[in-house]
Amino acid sequence: MTTESKPALRLSGIVKTFPGVRALDGVSFDVRPGEVHALLGENGAGKSTLMKVLAGIHQPNEGAIFIEEEKVVMRNPLDAKAKGVVLIHQELSLAEELSAAENIYLGELPRKSFGRVDWATLYDRAGGILKRLNCSFGPKTIVGDLSIANKQMVEIARALTVDAKAVIFDEPTASLTDAEKVVLFDVIRDLTARGVGIVYISHRMDEIFTLSDRISVLRDGAHRGTLITKETDEDEVTKLMIGRSLDLTRNIVAGELGPVAIEVQGLSCGKLYRDVGFEVRAGEVLGFYGLVGAGRTEIAETLFGLRAPSAGEIRVDGQAVTIRSPGDAIRLGISLVPESRKEQGLILGMSCKDNMTLPQVGDLTAGPFVSDGAEIAIFDQYRDKLAIKTPGWRQAVGNLSGGNQQKIVIGKWLSMQPKVLIVDEPTRGIDVGSKSEIHALIRDLAKQGYAVIVISSEMPEVLSVSDRIAAMYHGQLMRIFTAAEVSEDSLVQAISGIGAGKVA
Amino acid sequence: MQNENTARLLKQGAIWGFIVLELIFFSVAGKFLSLSDGAFMDLDNMLLLLKQSAPIGIIALGMTIVMINGNIDLSVGAIFALSAVILLDSMTWPIFEGLGDWVIPVSWLLALATGTALGALNGLIVWKTGVDAFIVTLGSMLGYRGLVFMYNGEQPTSNLNWTLVDFAEAQPLGLHTATWFLLGCTAVLWWLLNRTVHGRNAYAIGDNREAAVNASIRVGPHMMINFMIIGFLAALSAAVFYSESGSVNPNDGSLYELWAITAVVLGGTKLTGGRGSVISTFGGVIAIQLLRKGLGYIGADTETVNLVIGLILIAVLYLDKQLNRKGKEELRI
The missing domain is CATH 3.40.50.300 (P-loop containing nucleotide triphosphate hydrolases)
Structure with a gap:
């Protein structure tokens, strides 16, 4: 959208190796404020590793991360969150028996004297965030009673307790119905309208074309290209994803077929x-x-x-x-x-x-x-x-x-x-x-x-x-x-x- | 959502419904079977029931917070006995000779400190070694019981202080001293679990430990605090009980851990942590005590009582599992 502004989050030459594997091989990537940048790749292309580097779960071997062009080191997920980068996990990480508000502020419950929880402040703040997300449930709802889509909203609400600059969604629609997807997309558009940069990881081509401004493709741990969504089509993206000139000769000799x-x-x-x-x-x-x-x-x-x-x-x-x-x-x-x-x-x-x-x-x-x-x-x-x-x-x-x-x-x-x-x-x-x-x-x-x-x-x-x-x-x-x-x-x-x- | 709220309420209320059933059953059955003339729901009888619930009840409250936290403590029976030994014996120690009756608060504090320290040791081992609480406290159960025997051999430790007995037998506002302690502890623990950051974090840790760690909650210290709380409560339970009886046998408190766990589970606290309430545990304690008293009232012997309680416990857990089934899509086992 705003091509002039400096990127909310930028990665430069990220290399991450695990014993025997070069999971990321010099990946550079950026997301601008108010933009949805989709990240695509086959299973094992390095998407999850990249995401974990972004969220501070993994430390890169080489390369640097910049937030608003300021170089940062993210020591752990909380550190990343404090710096404004939040990861929404595909597998939700919630305490099911607690209320939505408590989950949103897990580990950061507002306190009064004698270690008491400041419930008024908690419900007030959490309620405000849920309202911003147009959620139909209140902050006191027990998370275990919510649908998966609404649980995801709680997870997203966590991102909004800080002044998030970039939010990373990892396959957010994997377990959502179509109606729930529409709500999620509205939330994402709302976030971008507020100037948050979104990294959207998905396999689903249709979603990516509905939602994103740019598409980056990873293959075999390397960045294979970034396309402007409006100027490309599914064929081009597919080719970029598969890329390799396959030496997979399908030399299958069909055997005698029985009953x-x-x-x-x-x-x-x-x-x-x-x-x-x-x-x-x-x-x-x-x-x-x-x-x-x-x-x-x-x-x-x-x-x-x-x-x-x-x-x-x-x-x-x-x-x-x-x-x-x-x-x-x-x-x-x-x-x-x-x-x-x-x-x-x-x-x-x-x-x-x-x-x-x-x-x-x-x-x-x-x-x-x-x-x-x-x-x-x-x-x-x-x-x-x-x-x-x-x-x-x-x-x-x-x-x-x-x-x-x-x-x-x-x-x-x-x-x-x-x-x-x-x-x-x-x-x-x-x-x-x-x-x-x-x-x-x-x-x-x-x-x-x-x-x-x-x-x-x-x-x-x-x-x-x-x-x-x-x-x-x-x-x-x-x-x-x-x-x-x-x-x-x-x-x-x-x-x-x-x-x-x-x-x- | 409405349904789920109703289901939640129903579950929390289940133990109270069970208690009402017991009361009705024993009142009616008592008319035909009882050997005594008194009604089952006689006020004095009920007050006595509350008092008798106190020793295991106070421990069960502590067990609730430990189990909500995702742990378990099997050493409470031994802590109970060791604290009792300290309480009664310290009153005769020569250094306290000049204190007169002021030795009572000193001995109480000593007993409570003993329980808290033993609990802290459990918690510290669980925290620092990462060994499962079941194993750690199984070990300390044996170890602490060993200390009790080392103290005085097979002999009972006795010391009857009449001031203390008067205190323990008092009935301010109609309730026995022990009952007041039980109610007070229930109130304090309810407040702790529902109103403080520590309590809410204890739930979060038991519910989803990874989520708690991800949210920077320091799991170890919270666990240790909860072990200290249950140690303190086991000692408090001993202090209240032995102030009156004045004599402790080295095997006292055996199996208390299991009765406490039974009460907690009957009250609906999840074995894996994350869900539970001290109010329901209080209900569980009363329900067990009612069963014991009621079955005795209609002429059953102790063995039958244990058999019935065991069967009811399994039936309750089976019902709970049926209510929580995820439906037809779940994997068959």
């Missing part, structure tokens, strides 16, 4: 996802691509009996089935390699063998005792089959590398003889070399006749393992691409909700 192994129609689960329908044949890999929170994992959890669907039908081998528990799913031949290996997939202190046989240890018995021999036989079989590198079956799983840990989880489920194997984020936290190995393994499993569903947030990954790709946006299955149709542009647009029409 439909699992088929889903009109499956819904409350607000998490709606009216999802797809089928997977034996010998095929169906990839699910979308942003975090698009409902992909929840579908997997439903198929594995962890979440009850609110509507819809699941057919396994042509038979309509009801899956009430993971036990049901396993009996039907469905296995799930979960998203978070360490929390959901493995018992880290237990041995490789014990982890591998965990779901069926009740069957591997000799009389009343667990048969070590039978367990070791299974372990040996899948160690060889999956080329798991471990010193022996006694080794605690926690001591293995990420790639080998993942193979143990995959081996565990393969040993249950599934027909359908669901793999959620197969290579999260796994180094590059092992990644391709896991990808090859997934292709190989399809060739052997398993029906495989792969959920991933990494585009190269879905592209390199899937026969077909289902694009999810905000709980909706936007489109299923066949190998012939898919392109990076169309995928990015589908998962950003472009062409989604009005989402109810």
Whole structure:
């Protein structure tokens, strides 16, 4: 807007390295008073790191931060707040049992003598801020009773207890309905009208074009360009985001496709996802691509009996089935390699063998005792089959590398003889070399006749393992691409909700 | 929003509803089953009930603030006993010989200081080591109880001071001294939790520790203060009780920690912290005492009483969980 004024916040040549990773590589970036500057990038492009540097959570290795052209060092989030830079977290950080006012002034409650809280001042000030934000609730409302959108308002209100110069929103609409979004956008416009600079991080192209004045794109930790929103379009931004001349040759040789192994129609689960329908044949890999929170994992959890669907039908081998528990799913031949290996997939202190046989240890018995021999036989079989590198079956799983840990989880489920194997984020936290190995393994499993569903947030990954790709946006299955149709542009647009029409 | 407010009120009122139910039940059942002629809701009987609620009640108030803070204190029973030993024994110490009855306030202060110091030690360990309060106070429970036994072996520590007994048995304005202490502590702690910055921060820490840290609240000192408060209250409870009885056995106060926790939980304080109220804890204490007295009144023995209280506790927590379910979308376990 006001191009002449000096930036509210400016970063210059920020470098941030973590052991083995250069998360930010000389990023320069600024936001002017009264401007919305959108920050875009794929998962892992460095957006969160940049945001944490801005908010004083991380200290940059090189480079400098300026507030109104004055060089500052932000030691911690409070320091940053005191200097006028406030971060609105994607995951809200509120005390649910306390009132809105107490949350807004958490850690800074106004005091009277004897350490008493000055409630009059507190409610007065907090009420004023909530009124400025046009909130429908009062300062005495208990935060736990508020909707997510209103909780976010409380979080935003915290930013207004100081004279904020720049406010950073991290994916603020991730859990909001469309009506709530409109309110949020009004608040943001109101802030800019007051001369606050806004950094708006989002994946959602439509929002960015509605809201922002400028768009900056990060890729692989580097700043790839800043565009004036009015003078650009979605295609240009998409290209900047993907950028790389992909050496991802989709050399997928479709195997022999068998009969439909699992088929889903009109499956819904409350607000998490709606009216999802797809089928997977034996010998095929169906990839699910979308942003975090698009409902992909929840579908997997439903198929594995962890979440009850609110509507819809699941057919396994042509038979309509009801899956009430993971036990049901396993009996039907469905296995799930979960998203978070360490929390959901493995018992880290237990041995490789014990982890591998965990779901069926009740069957591997000799009389009343667990048969070590039978367990070791299974372990040996899948160690060889999956080329798991471990010193022996006694080794605690926690001591293995990420790639080998993942193979143990995959081996565990393969040993249950599934027909359908669901793999959620197969290579999260796994180094590059092992990644391709896991990808090859997934292709190989399809060739052997398993029906495989792969959920991933990494585009190269879905592209390199899937026969077909289902694009999810905000709980909706936007489109299923066949190998012939898919392109990076169309995928990015589908998962950003472009062409989604009005989402109810 | 209206619904949620109603639900909130309903929950806070639940314990009082339960107490009314108990009163009705025991009054009616007593007509048929009681061995005595007196009515259950006799004024003297109720006054006595309040007095008998005081020892565990005063401790339970402290437990409430510690649990709201997200901690727990298992050592209160041992602190109770050790403070009692200090109270009774110090009155016979040669250095205080010349004081006459002025030894009473001195001994009281000594006992209270003992409890506060032991609580401070708990709090300091929790703060500085970061070890879970459950483990720390489990250890200090054993340790402090050990100190009690080291003091006087298996022997009871006795010293009856008649001035003190008169004080403890007095009934100013109709209520017993112990009852006054219970009511006074409830009022002070209510004020502390609801009106002071320390109290509100205690809620915030128990509710969402990360949010509290992010908001620059110093978690450790707040926790330590709360452990000092419960230590002080355990000692106060002992001082009030043993002023009257004048003799403490080294095993006195055993399991008090569990009765206190039971009362707090019945009162609706969240085990994980962040929610609770001393008024409801007061209700929880009364409810337990009513059950004990009432079941005794209709002829049940102690074992039955414990069984019933245990069952009710589990039933209450089950109900609470059902009321708090997030609905069908939640993950199955």
